[in-house]
Amino acid sequence: MFTNCSSSTTSLQLRVGPTLLNHRSGIINLNRHNSVFFPGRSVRQLSLRTTASRSGHILSIRSSSDHAAMVFDEMAVALNIMDEIRVETSRMEKSISAVPGLAIILFGDSKSSKAYEVPGLMVGIKTLVVRLAEDSSEEEVLKYVSNFNDDPCVHGILVQSPLPSHMNDKNILNAVSVEKDVDGFHPLNIGLLAMRGREPFCVPRIPKGCIELLRWYNFEIKGKRAVVLGRSNTFGMPTALLLQREDATVTIIHSKTKNPEEITRQADIIISAVGQPNMVRGSWIKPGAVVINVGTSVVKDPSASYGFRMVGDICYEEVCKVASAITPDACGPSLLMAKAMLLSNTLTSAKRNHNFM
Amino acid sequence: MFTNCSSSTTSLQLRVGPTLLNHRSGIINLNRHNSVFFPGRSVRQLSLRTTASRSGHILSIRSSSDHAAMVFDEMAVALNIMDEIRVETSRMEKSISAVPGLAIILFGDSKSSKAYEVPGLMVGIKTLVVRLAEDSSEEEVLKYVSNFNDDPCVHGILVQSPLPSHMNDKNILNAVSVEKDVDGFHPLNIGLLAMRGREPFCVPRIPKGCIELLRWYNFEIKGKRAVVLGRSNTFGMPTALLLQREDATVTIIHSKTKNPEEITRQADIIISAVGQPNMVRGSWIKPGAVVINVGTSVVKDPSASYGFRMVGDICYEEVCKVASAITPDACGPSLLMAKAMLLSNTLTSAKRNHNFM
Numbered sequence: 042m043f044t045n046c047s048s049s050t051t052s053l054q055l056r057v058g059p060t061l062l063n064h065r066s067g068i069i070n071l072n073r074h075n076s077v078f079f080p081g082r083s084v085r086q087l088s089l090r091t092t093a094s095r096s097g098h099i100l101s102i103r104s105s106s107d108h109a110a111m112v113f114d115e116m117a118v119a120l121n122i123m124d125e126i127r128v129e130t131s132r133m134e135k136s137i138s139a140v141p142g143l144a145i146i147l148f149g150d151s152k153s154s155k156a157y158e159v160p161g162l163m164v165g166i167k168t169l170v171v172r173l174a175e176d177s178s179e180e181e182v183l184k185y186v187s188n189f190n191d192d193p194c195v196h197g198i199l200v201q202s203p204l205p206s207h208m209n210d211k212n213i214l215n216a217v218s219v220e221k222d223v224d225g226f227h228p229l230n231i232g233l234l235a236m237r238g239r240e241p242f243c244v245p246r247i248p249k250g251c252i253e254l255l256r257w258y259n260f261e262i263k264g265k266r267a268v269v270l271g272r273s274n275t276f277g278m279p280t281a282l283l284l285q286r287e288d289a290t291v292t293i294i295h296s297k298t299k300n301p302e303e304i305t306r307q308a309d310i311i312i313s314a315v316g317q318p319n320m321v322r323g324s325w326i327k328p329g330a331v332v333i334n335v336g337t338s339v340v341k342d343p344s345a346s347y348g349f350r351m352v353g354d355i356c357y358e359e360v361c362k363v364a365s366a367i368t369p370d371a372c373g374p375s376l377l378m379a380k381a382m383l384l385s386n387t388l389t390s391a392k393r394n395h396n397f398m
Numbered sequence: 399m400f401t402n403c404s405s406s407t408t409s410l411q412l413r414v415g416p417t418l419l420n421h422r423s424g425i426i427n428l429n430r431h432n433s434v435f436f437p438g439r440s441v442r443q444l445s446l447r448t449t450a451s452r453s454g455h456i457l458s459i460r461s462s463s464d465h466a467a468m469v470f471d472e473m474a475v476a477l478n479i480m481d482e483i484r485v486e487t488s489r490m491e492k493s494i495s496a497v498p499g500l501a502i503i504l505f506g507d508s509k510s511s512k513a514y515e516v517p518g519l520m521v522g523i524k525t526l527v528v529r530l531a532e533d534s535s536e537e538e539v540l541k542y543v544s545n546f547n548d549d550p551c552v553h554g555i556l557v558q559s560p561l562p563s564h565m566n567d568k569n570i571l572n573a574v575s576v577e578k579d580v581d582g583f584h585p586l587n588i589g590l591l592a593m594r595g596r597e598p599f600c601v602p603r604i605p606k607g608c609i610e611l612l613r614w615y616n617f618e619i620k621g622k623r624a625v626v627l628g629r630s631n632t633f634g635m636p637t638a639l640l641l642q643r644e645d646a647t648v649t650i651i652h653s654k655t656k657n658p659e660e661i662t663r664q665a666d667i668i669i670s671a672v673g674q675p676n677m678v679r680g681s682w683i684k685p686g687a688v689v690i691n692v693g694t695s696v697v698k699d700p701s702a703s704y705g706f707r708m709v710g711d712i713c714y715e716e717v718c719k720v721a722s723a724i725t726p727d728a729c730g731p732s733l734l735m736a737k738a739m740l741l742s743n744t745l746t747s748a749k750r751n752h753n754f755m
Contacts, residue, residue: 227589228596
């Protein structure tokens with residue numbers, strides 16, 4: 042199902058302290074930047090609202106249109122989390138002279154190693170990127186994984202996903218030490234995530250990022266009705282398990298669910314990752330619900346710059362009028378949040394390995 | 399919460415072929431017994447109904463009271479499943495001269511080894527029971543577990559639960575080979591149960607028994623709304639994961655859930671294991687729902703033989719008037735069904751080990 046449900050949100054250019062942000066939702070972190078400057082006309086189109094957050098310092102800036110929902114800013118949250126990681130790695134290095142290490146295996150030339158090395162550098166995590174040819178053998182990858190498993194300086198191992206098609210992802214996923222499985226996809230980590238009284242070594246990154254987002258904005262999860270749309274191993278299922286650990290009452294909606302809108306209408310928290318453009322309409326939402334979009338799809342659009350545009354599972358234009366909080370239009374989880382969670386998992390693994398509290 | 403909600407169901411004595419059953423619900427297996435005899439007065443109090451089942455041979459016998467729901471007979475289903483296991487073990491022995499082996503570790507004198515050996519013998523599974531003293535050391539248990547892990551004649555290992563209080567259940571649970579974990583509680587098996595496209599080596603027994611019950615009576619699970627009450631590692635959580643694998647839309651209700659009755663009222667399938675006497679009332683049930691009770695509690699009752707009686711989570715007297723099918727009053731899962739599932743898991747493990755299809 043695809044319905045045209047594009048947003049009319051204006052892109053705003055905001056000068057925020059020393060940093061120039063070009064961002065739709067406009068949530069900035071006053072902890073890191075002390076002055077706010079709105080150039081010219083834009084200031085009349087904005088309304089300001091402070092939101093109590095974990096650190097009490099997130100400011101929401103909303104356009105003066107009829108949008109009711111507060112718009113999450115994952116970028117700001119991710120930067121805050123990276124700041125916290127930096128403080129912890131610094132404390133760890135000063136206390137026990139140990140630096141968390143992250144090993145990444147990439148294939149081909151498509152991904153820049155800098156995209157991983159720079160965030161690591163920013164927070165004091167040593168990142169080692171191995172780049173293998175697309176046609177590398179599975180054995181070669183397993184050999185690298187085995188070496189990283191044995192390397193005491195490596196606390197997290199990430200293998201690029203999806204893997205080249207000739208490789209068996211189960212073999213490689215199972216070969217990564219559960220303690221260094223910073224993707225959190227090893228079945229043992231998933232099992233420990235599902236079990237009460239047990240702790241997984243690592244939690245999948247995007248699900249963890251969604252929970253962090255709710256926590257940073259002080260949205261209570263305990264006792265709330267939560268609906269996850271999609272039941273993938275990498276997102277829907279672990280997100281449901283995480284919400285359950287936080288004492289939400291969780292329902293997973295999937296392709297065999299009849300009348301999903303009847304279930305979403307009862308939910309206080311909705312997280313969607315199905316890749317169905319604009320599936321979740323305004324009429325599916327209970328007024329005041331918190332809505333997080335994860336699934337995005339590429340949709341043809343001759344009027345767009347490249348002949349296509351990104352569309353989320355959530356029909357932003359409709360849902361933002363009903364929800365109390367929502368992720369920005371047509372956005373999946375930000376790459377920065379995914380990296381912040383990767384670095385957070387690496388730090389946790391290093392602290393556990395060195396018994397550093 | 400405890401409400402007096404006892405059933406007025408009459409206990410019926412039925413002569414069924416060569417076997418004399420004393421059973422409230424009265425579902426008998428016409429596959430194994432060819433004649434049915436109702437002595438005297440009882441016949442006027444019964445109505446008969448055949449239910450299409452997996453093998454097309456289950457007959458429901460209902461009293462002529464105002465009870466509407468068909469009453470499940472786990473015993474009959476368990477006997478049928480054991481019959482199927484016996485056929486398979488016989489085929490296996492004839493084909494490859496291999497016999498499935500089950501090792502059981504018991505503590506103290508409280509449990510009879512015959513309770514395990516006899517069902518094993520009935521279906522052609524060799525059962526080896528080790529009885530350790532209550533004050534045995536954890537190391538001693540781990541040594542037995544390790545030996546059974548290495549023994550090619552042992553395909554399933556069961557350690558009595560709960561363990562003596564001085565032992566760490568995580569250490570012992572984790573020590574059992576995942577391939578021989580016939581309890582299905584190893585976190586790796588739980589993780590594999592949660593993941594789509596992956597298969598656990600074994601599935602927890604009582605949850606598996608509930609699904610088998612639904613299957614035997616041909617109740618469709620796919621696309622149905624299912625509610626599990628309780629989120630324990632041993633029952634609620636794996637039952638929800640199993641229902642999810644069967645394409646139900648599942649919600650787990652737990653102690654932090656607000657207004658649980660609003661959720662149960664939408665469910666086509668309700669399975670309860672919370673140990674709250676009579677918690678689920680008739681008003682909680684959607685007409686025609688299928689209701690399975692797992693949780694039972696001991697409740698004081700001076701009028702009962704021993705000064706107490708068993709009460710289920712489900713208020714039978716009320717719910718049986720609304721539901722289309724229900725487990726018998728005040729009954730948890732039968733010991734026979736739990737043993738049938740244990741033997742089924744042992745057979746599956748042996749077939750996998752011998753690559754016998």
